[in-house]
Amino acid sequence: MTEAATPAKPYRLTEMTWRDVERALEETSTLLVPVGSTEQHGHHLPLGVDGFMPEAIGERVARECPALLAPPVWYGVSPHHTFKPGTFTVSTETFQRYVIDICASAGEWGIEHVILLNGHYLAQDPELEIVVRELRSSHGIDAFHAPLVNLFAEVAAEIRTGEISFHASEFETSIMLELFPELVRMDSAERVDPPDESLPLTDYDALGENEVGWALTAAEMAELTHTGNIGDPTVATAEKGAALVEAAVSSLVSLVEALEDE
Template identity: 30%
Template sequence: MPVLEECTMEFFEKERQKIRTVIIPCGSVEEHGPHLPLGTDTLHAVALANAVARRMPVWSAPPLWYGLCRSSSEHPGTVSLRSRTLHALIQDVVKGFYHQGMRNALILSGHAGGTHMATLVDAGEELMHRFSDLRLAVCSVLDIGRKAWTHLQETPNDSHAGEVETSLMLHLHPQWVQGTADEAHPSFPDHILVRHKRSYWPSGVWGNPKAASAEKGRQLMEASVTALMVLIERLQTWSDPVA
């Protein structure tokens, strides 16, 4: 199935009679260390959504490029939405697809920040109350990868611009990878909100980029596609128990 932005009105009108599932990729414009592009999160989510759409009858929607970036908000290049902006944006987009006949929606986030994901889930919960026949899933690429990558990932707690994301960019967009970076595992104080976030996370890396390779990126993507297809198949047949 082509990605949605490639489709004509007539093609969509015909196919939506039988294809009622849409993947909505979202990400961020955010620093990813000294070596990866600012669009890494969105590029990852789009590549995964498009790969799934080529293998099963679902729509891959155009991405939402901006997200809520809290920990990296002081790093050069990071542009963040407010929580209420992201909340409203997700609600409007999902509602728009619902009115176009979609009854199954997967919000797939390439950005896995805690506040960002909580906002997506909260928006999804409200949509579920509004539309009684809407099936909705919210997950990040890291949620998918926690099980799918166990046999591939070497670095414990690798999460940002490290082994996984560097491998994926070497596979997907090698022309935008600028060398590598040192391993880093920053530490923020528990529970205390800090103003000068970059002082706790100077490199913008969380993991080990030096363990990355393009071949590993290919394998990570393939494992992610398989896992996401399983989730979508479950979503399409999901039925809540009667209260």
């Protein structure tokens, strides 16, 4: 007769009771908060990419080390994507206040460390840097901003085959093929090249030499792409996605373990 498997410890807050949370807090004081957006991602990817990715990566992290996983923040700062239907956007001020309040409330019941897993990276980085500063200075929470692209950038540079991956292209499509292949419509994927030249210090590439802060408007995005993506999603593969996800998870596990050992 085989021994019954030990049930996995709960980590998804939405599936836990308050007593489950109370017990979990005896082992961890770290909260992973997936922060995304609901916006257009071309012909081949769903609107929820920026929320799906950090939530799934956060789930893998929480399986490996002591951490709790919050429900995703589904609405973000996406005014540049409103040229296609289905995109939601909120103001910078609303977004920052909302995320700060979410994390501060977790601090009231025992969370000491918060990691904001940013799936809407590049565009939403400035807002979340300010959120982290506010949480640390005014709420006593040890907060971190983790843009997914920063976590997998080194691996992405090694495995990429496309020249440009700016939005809904090689990197995001590969990750979605690994995590949610049933939501990817590769038969509709289309390469869209940006202009041959960009301004100095401003590349149309997630790994580019973007040395100055800049942003695209909805009108500018509409001129750049008829599909909604910029770059070549046709070169994406699940194998590339697995490597990118593994890099992100490994980095985050290291951070969580260090925080819990403090």
